[in-house]
Amino acid sequence: MYNYTTFDKDFVATRAAQFRDQVQRRINGSLTEDEFRPLRLMNGLYMLLHAYMLRVAIPYGTLNGTQMRALADVADRWDKGYAHFSTRQNIQFHWPKLQDVPDILESLAKVDMHAIQTSGSCIRSVTSDHFAGAAADEYEDPRPTAEFVRQWSTDHPEFAFLPRKFKIAVTGSARDRAVIKLHDIGLTLVRNAAGAPGYEVSVGGGLGRTPMIGKVIRDFLPRADLLPYLEAILQVYNQIGRRDNKYKARIKITVHEHGIEEIRNRVEESFSLQRMRFDGVDQDIFARIEADFAEPIYKQASIEGYEIARQSDPLFRSFTDTNLHPHKNADYTIVTVSLKAHGATPGDASSAQMRVLADIAERWSHDELRVSHEQNIILPHVHKGDLPAVHAALRSAGLATANIGLISDLIACPGMDYCDLATARSINIAQGIATRFDELKLEHDIGHLKLKISGCINACGHHHVGHIGILGLEKSGVESYQITLGGDGTETASIGKIIGPGFSTDEIIPAIERLIMAYLDLRLDASETFLTVFRRLGPQPFKTALYTNEVKNHAA
Amino acid sequence: MPLENPILSISERVTELNSRYRNQKTEDVLRDILKDPLFGPVALVSSFGAEAVVLLHMISVIDPATPVIFIDTEMLFPQTLAYQKDLAEKFGLTDVRRITPSREAVFQRDTDNLLHLADRDSCCALRKTEPLERALIGFDAWIGGRKRFQGGVRVAIEMFENEADTRIKINPLAHWSREDVADYITVNTLPRHPLVAKGYLSIGCAPCTTPVSAGEDYRAGRWRGEEKTECGIHLASHVPNSGEPEVNTAVIVNDEGFAPDDWDRGYSVFEDMDDLSETQKSALAIDLPNTFDATDLLPWIDQIDLIRVEFPVFSDGRGFSLAQRLRLLGYHGRLRAKGHVLADQYAMVRRSGFDEVEISHELANRQPQSQWSARAAWQTHNYQQKFYQST
Numbered sequence: 018m019y020n021y022t023t024f025d026k027d028f029v030a031t032r033a034a035q036f037r038d039q040v041q042r043r044i045n046g047s048l049t050e051d052e053f054r055p056l057r058l059m060n061g062l063y064m065l066l067h068a069y070m071l072r073v074a075i076p077y078g079t080l081n082g083t084q085m086r087a088l089a090d091v092a093d094r095w096d097k098g099y100a101h102f103s104t105r106q107n108i109q110f111h112w113p114k115l116q117d118v119p120d121i122l123e124s125l126a127k128v129d130m131h132a133i134q135t136s137g138s139c140i141r142s143v144t145s146d147h148f149a150g151a152a153a154d155e156y157e158d159p160r161p162t163a164e165f166v167r168q169w170s171t172d173h174p175e176f177a178f179l180p181r182k183f184k185i186a187v188t189g190s191a192r193d194r195a196v197i198k199l200h201d202i203g204l205t206l207v208r209n210a211a212g213a214p215g216y217e218v219s220v221g222g223g224l225g226r227t228p229m230i231g232k233v234i235r236d237f238l239p240r241a242d243l244l245p246y247l248e249a250i251l252q253v254y255n256q257i258g259r260r261d262n263k264y265k266a267r268i269k270i271t272v273h274e275h276g277i278e279e280i281r282n283r284v285e286e287s288f289s290l291q292r293m294r295f296d297g298v299d300q301d302i303f304a305r306i307e308a309d310f311a312e313p314i315y316k317q318a319s320i321e322g323y324e325i326a327r328q329s330d331p332l333f334r335s336f337t338d339t340n341l342h343p344h345k346n347a348d349y350t351i352v353t354v355s356l357k358a359h360g361a362t363p364g365d366a367s368s369a370q371m372r373v374l375a376d377i378a379e380r381w382s383h384d385e386l387r388v389s390h391e392q393n394i395i396l397p398h399v400h401k402g403d404l405p406a407v408h409a410a411l412r413s414a415g416l417a418t419a420n421i422g423l424i425s426d427l428i429a430c431p432g433m434d435y436c437d438l439a440t441a442r443s444i445n446i447a448q449g450i451a452t453r454f455d456e457l458k459l460e461h462d463i464g465h466l467k468l469k470i471s472g473c474i475n476a477c478g479h480h481h482v483g484h485i486g487i488l489g490l491e492k493s494g495v496e497s498y499q500i501t502l503g504g505d506g507t508e509t510a511s512i513g514k515i516i517g518p519g520f521s522t523d524e525i526i527p528a529i530e531r532l533i534m535a536y537l538d539l540r541l542d543a544s545e546t547f548l549t550v551f552r553r554l555g556p557q558p559f560k561t562a563l564y565t566n567e568v569k570n571h572a573a
Numbered sequence: 574m575p576l577e578n579p580i581l582s583i584s585e586r587v588t589e590l591n592s593r594y595r596n597q598k599t600e601d602v603l604r605d606i607l608k609d610p611l612f613g614p615v616a617l618v619s620s621f622g623a624e625a626v627v628l629l630h631m632i633s634v635i636d637p638a639t640p641v642i643f644i645d646t647e648m649l650f651p652q653t654l655a656y657q658k659d660l661a662e663k664f665g666l667t668d669v670r671r672i673t674p675s676r677e678a679v680f681q682r683d684t685d686n687l688l689h690l691a692d693r694d695s696c697c698a699l700r701k702t703e704p705l706e707r708a709l710i711g712f713d714a715w716i717g718g719r720k721r722f723q724g725g726v727r728v729a730i731e732m733f734e735n736e737a738d739t740r741i742k743i744n745p746l747a748h749w750s751r752e753d754v755a756d757y758i759t760v761n762t763l764p765r766h767p768l769v770a771k772g773y774l775s776i777g778c779a780p781c782t783t784p785v786s787a788g789e790d791y792r793a794g795r796w797r798g799e800e801k802t803e804c805g806i807h808l809a810s811h812v813p814n815s816g817e818p819e820v821n822t823a824v825i826v827n828d829e830g831f832a833p834d835d836w837d838r839g840y841s842v843f844e845d846m847d848d849l850s851e852t853q854k855s856a857l858a859i860d861l862p863n864t865f866d867a868t869d870l871l872p873w874i875d876q877i878d879l880i881r882v883e884f885p886v887f888s889d890g891r892g893f894s895l896a897q898r899l900r901l902l903g904y905h906g907r908l909r910a911k912g913h914v915l916a917d918q919y920a921m922v923r924r925s926g927f928d929e930v931e932i933s934h935e936l937a938n939r940q941p942q943s944q945w946s947a948r949a950a951w952q953t954h955n956y957q958q959k960f961y962q963s964t
C-alpha cells in the first residue's frame with residue numbers, strides 16, 4: 018500500500034484545519050451559504066433529506082486495518098454505529114452534525130484519511146479495480162497510476178471549479194472491474210510495440226440522465242505524458258464545458274456536442290503547452306510510488322486445510338464457490354465479503370463488523386482491505402490454508418453470505434429513504450428481491466447476474482449497466498419501476514435498454530421473477546448467463562414473459 | 574450518489590420553517606429548534622424585561638444549558654439586574670452570558686454616558702446592537718420575545734425571519750396575545766419584573782423607559798415622545814462595521830495583504846487593440862472576460878503591462894485556465910483576477926498564474942485581510958509543484 022509521506026500527512030492535517038476555519042467563517046457570516054456550499058462539498062459534506070452526509074475518500078478503494086478501525090470509531094462516536102460503502106469505493110456517514118465534522122476530519126487525518134474531493138464540481142476521488150495488485154488476470158498494477166493521479170488532482174488550482182464533477186478510473190486487467198468506459202476519463206494500462214508503458218485514454222463516458230460509453234481519444238499515451246495530457250483534457254473541458262445547464266455540463270455532453278475529433282484537436286493543442294511544465298521529475302515520483310506497491314511477502318504454508326474444509330463443511334464449500342477470485346499466487350486467493358446479506362441494506366456495515374474486517378485483514382490479508390464499486394469488501398491476499406479460519410471469523414460477524422455475483426449481490430442507491438433527489442424507494446425493492454430469491458433457493462442455479470437499482474434518473478445505482486436494471490420513478494404520485502435489460506459495465510460495456518411500461522411497487526418483484534424464470538427456460542445450459550442469452554435472443558422473449566403473462570394473470 | 578443538493582439559503586430555510594411550524598405548540602417548536610439539524614447553535618436573547626420570563630421558563634424546562642444572551646447596556650434599571658440574577662438562579666440556567674459594550678468604544682464614543690441625550694440611535698448601536706452582533710458570532714439562529722400584539726412594525730412578524738441573510742431570527746411568541754402571556758405566567762406562577770407593578774409594560778434602558786398609562790400603546794413608554802420604536806437589534810439592515818465610512822474603491826489583495834489600487838491608467842478591451850493611441854500603448858492594461866481565447870492575444874503579448882481577468886462568480890473556474898494559458902503562451906506582465914474571488918481561493922489564484930486579486934469593498938469587509946493572509950503561503954502544501962519541476 019501507499020505510505021503517506023510527511024508532505025501527505027501535513028496536507029491532510031492542514032486541510033482539516035482549513036475546513037474547521039471555513040465552518041467558523043460560515044457561522045460568523047464571512048462566507049455566504051452559496052460560497053460555503055462548494056467548499057463544504059469539496060470536503061465531502063452533503064446536505065441530504067434528513068441531515069448532513071459525510072463521504073470519506075477511500076482512494077481507489079484501498080485501506081488497511083487501522084484505517085478501517087478509525088472509520089468504525091467515527092461511526093460509533095459521531096454517527097449511529099454504522100456506515101455505508103458506496104458505489105464510488107468510498108464510505109458514507111449519514112448522520113453527522115455540522116459542528117462535529119471538523120473533529121471527524123481531524124481524527125481521520127491522523128490515520129492518513131480525508132474527505133477531499135469526494136463531491137463538488139472538481140476532480141473526484143480516483144477509482145480503480147478492487148482486485149488490483151492481486152488478480153491472476155491482471156497484466157499490470159493500476160494502483161501506482163491511481164495514486165499518482167490522486168496526488169496530482171488533489172487541490173489542483175486550475176480544476177477546483179469545473180462545470181461539473183469529473184471522475185477518473187484506472188484499470189490494468191483484461192477484465193474491466195472498474196467500469197472504465199463509463200467514466201469522464203478512463204485509463205487502461207497498455208504497452209506499445211516496444212514494450213514501453215502507457216495508457217489507452219477514453220473520454221466522455223458516464224451514466225446519469227444521458228448514459229454514454231466513453232470514446233478513445235488516444236490509443237497510446239506514454240506514461241511520461243500522462244499528467245500534462247490529463248491537464249489538457251481538463252483545461253479544454255473547463256473552458257468549453259457547458260455551464261448554462263447542469264444536466265448538460267458533464268464532459269460526455271461536451272464530447273457529444275463538439276465531436277471527438279474537435280475535442281482531440283483542442284486537447285493536443287493544449288497538451289503541447291502543458292507538456293512544457295514537466296521536466297521529468299514527476300516520473301521520479303511515480304517510481305517512488307510504484308515501490309510502495311511491491312507485492313506482499315507471501316507466506317509458504319500448506320493449503321491442505323482448505324481442501325479438507327471444502328469436503329467436510331457445506332457452508333464453507335458454498336462460500337468458496339461464489340466468493341473467491343483467482344490470485345496471482347496460486348496458494349493465495351481473493352475473498353469478497355458480501356455486504357448484501359439477504360434482507361439487509363446493500364453496502365451497510367456496522368462498526369462491529371468493520372472492526373472484525375480490520376482484525377481479519379491484519380491477521381490474514383497482509384493488512385489490506387478493498388472497497389468494491391459493487392459495495393462489497395475485499396480481502397485481497399488470503400492464503401488458502403487460512404480460509405477456514407477467515408470464513409469462521411466472517412460467519413461469527415454475519416459476514417459470510419455466499420452470494421457474490423448472484424442476483425442478491427445487487428447494487429442499490431439509498432433511494433427515497435435517505436436522498437432528497439430520489440423519486441422512489443430502492444432499498445425496499447433490493448431487500449424484497451434478495452429475500453424472494455433466497456426463498457426460491459434458485460440463486461445459485463441462476464448464476465452470474467448483475468442487478469442494479471436506482472431510485473431516480475441520476476442513476477447512482479448504475480441501473481444502465483445492470484444485466485437487469487431497475488429505475489424507480491414517480492408517476493402521478495405513485496412509485497413506478499422501469500426495467501432495462503442488457504446493460505454491462507465491463508470491457509464489453511453496453512447501456513441497458515428500456516423494455517416496456519413500468520411496474521408498481523407490488524408488481525415489480527413478481528415481474529423480476531417472471532424475467533428470471535424466462536431466462537432459465539431460454540438458456541442452452543447452466544453456463545449461459547443472463548446477459549449472453551439476452552445478447553443471443555434480443556428483448557422479445559423477455560418482453561413476452563414480462564407483459565403477456567401479466568395480462569394472463571389479470572384475466573385469470 | 575445524488576447531485577450536490579444545495580443547502581437551502583436562509584430565506585428558503587425561513588420559508589420552509591414557517592410552513593413546517595405554522596400550527597405547532599410553542600414549546601414543541603422550541604424543543605425542535607434546539608435539536609433540529611437545520612440549525613447550528615441557537616441562543617436565546619433576553620432583556621430580562623417585563624415578559625422575558627415566559628421564554629426563559631420554557632428554555633429552562635427543555636434545556637437549561639441553552640446559551641442565554643443578556644445585553645447589559647450599563648444603562649439598565651437596578652431592578653432588571655437583580656431580576657436577571659434571581660431568574661437565572663431560580664430556573665437553573667447554566668449558560669447566561671452577560672454582554673457589555675466594548676470598553677474602548679464607550680471611551681471613544683460616550684465617555685460621559687450622555688450620548689443618549691444627543692443621539693439615541695448611536696447610543697443603542699454602541700450599547701446594544703454592536704455588542705449583540707459580537708455575541709451572536711458563532712450562532713446560526715437566535716430566539717427573541719417579540720409579539721405581534723406589541724404593535725408598530727411588530728404586527729407583521731413571522732415566527733422565523735431572515736436576518737440579512739446571515740442568521741435566522743426566531744420569534745416563538747409572535748402569535749401570542751397579551752392574554753396568552755398573562756395566562757402562561759399565572760399558570761406557571763412565574764416571578765414578574767419588579768417594575769411591572771409600577772406600570773412599566775415594556776422595559777429597556779433606564780434613561781429611555783417610562784411607565785405606560787391605561788389606554789396607551791403597549792410600547793409607548795420606550796423612547797417616549799420620539800418616532801423611534803425599536804432599539805436597532807430588530808432592524809434587518811444592521812451590519813457589523815456599520816460605523817465605518819462606505820468607500821467604493823476596489824481593494825487589491827497580494828501576498829502582503831490588502832493594498833490600494835496603484836493602477837490609474839485605465840483599461841482597454843480586446844476590440845480596441847488594433848487602434849490604440851501612443852499614450853495607451855505606453856502603459857497598456859486590458860480587461861478580459863473569462864471566456865476569452867488566450868491565443869488571440871499572441872500578437873500583443875509582449876506589449877501588455879496588466880491583464881485583468883473577470884471572475885463573475887467565484888464558482889466559475891474558467892479564469893484559472895485562462896491565466897494558466899496566458900502564462901504558458903509567454904505573458905510575463907502583471908496578471909490580476911477581478912471580481913468575486915474568495916479568500917479560500919487565494920492560493921489557487923496565485924498557483925494558476927495570477928499576481929493579485931481585485932475585490933470589492935463589500936467583499937473586503939466580509940472577508941477581511943486576516944482571512945486572505947491565512948492563505949498567503951500559497952507555495953506550501955502544493956502537490957502540482959512537486960510534479961512540475963525539479964528544484
